[in-house]
Amino acid sequence: MEVIDQWVAEFFLLRQHNPRASPINLISALKLGDSSDCIKLKISSVLRDISNSLIRGTIDEGMLDLLEILEKLLLQQHSLLMDSHKSAYCWTATECTLRFMWPMFASDGLFTDALERIWTKRIGILKESGSDLVTCDLLKWESDLKKALGDPELYQRIRETNIRYTAISFLTQLLKEQWALLGSSSLESVAQRRFLKRKAVNVEGDVVDNRGDQSDVDESTRRFGSDTIDIANEARGEREDGNGIGRDNANDGEGMECLENDGIDNVNAADEEHTVSAQDQEHEPSLDKGDEMAARELKEYLVEIQGHIDPSTRQGEEPNSAIDHSVDVTPPPTRVNRTGTGCQDHNEASDNVNEKGSDSQETWSSRVRPRRPTPVTLSVSPLKKGGLAKPHVRRPKKFWKPEEVEALREGVKEYGKSWKDIKNGNPTVFAERTEVDLKDKWRNLVGG
DNA sequence: ATAGGGGTACTA
């Protein structure tokens, strides 16, 4: 795959919100292969689709498709499924079924159809393939829902529970965790490879001792500013754990959040050497300086895109004055929104990105490198603090039903004061109670 | 994740 294709794809995927482009369509148009980079891109696209769907408030069977696709991609990557993924699938499946429980009783055929379509067929296929998405919770819901068909009281109870909230919570958590696991972008990988290559050439050609060489790389890394890749460490090839804990302090603490793939270094960079495209080979004979420049430009270009993805990147001052850019402090020409209805939300500036990209010759030398932004958390639940709801808006008071109290007593007997386990052990009954609620209720039951 | 302090609404 052409590097530039990948950049374009990433550009679309890493934007916070881009309802005009369907990531899945984009990815299939690009005909990606199965290299590690491509799988990461595919995963990004699925995550973006999930995110867009959440922003639209759509939790439907398309979401189940996405979660299943994500599972397959993660398998290709030999990654384990996260609990949030399994839970998100379980609760989304339930929510999808719940949509068809709108009549008072299960007399209508829609609910039966949904049970058949989602639980018997779709999840049946998952069971056959031995999918990890089939969890105890999922099986419990399956039996509960099927039981509800002939049990009006259970039907009613399920119908009144707030499954959607739980589904959204798990989906949000899944997104957060998966974005974090994605690691560095292809731009960064390219920059990393270039550095590794250059290092290799240096080591072969020079008799420079390791210490001097290393400080040399550190120096260039530092001159990159508080950037996102820990190139110096990568070049040394000594990542002790591979999960980012060992990052050194070249970063200023804000990391890669602007791309939502939070600071996990691409430890595979060296393994992917063979995927380096023909363009790389063309530039191969260039001097050290040339390579360094190219790598630097790649990284700066990435940061620039980040700046467009999230305008908040632009606030603050250029943190590193060591690089001698002829910094143009005049604001970039802002053209009037052509579509009239661009992306609202927090992405007003994102419409300029295309232009910026197309006349890059002009902007290339006159860029102001932005500071990396703070991620915007997805606010999906009015129940969560910091969500869309105003501060001090409380949940309506809801008295505990005798069966809830009973379930709590049983739960404490079984799990002790592990409120989370108690809740998970009886998701139907406690669908509208948080773990803290269970704790509070127990406190007043025992008179503490 | 959990414990504990404290706020709010309600009742007597």
Next chain:
DNA sequence: TAGTACCCCTAT
């Protein structure tokens, strides 16, 4: 005003 039930915030 005190007691109760529920909800929320925050420190650990």
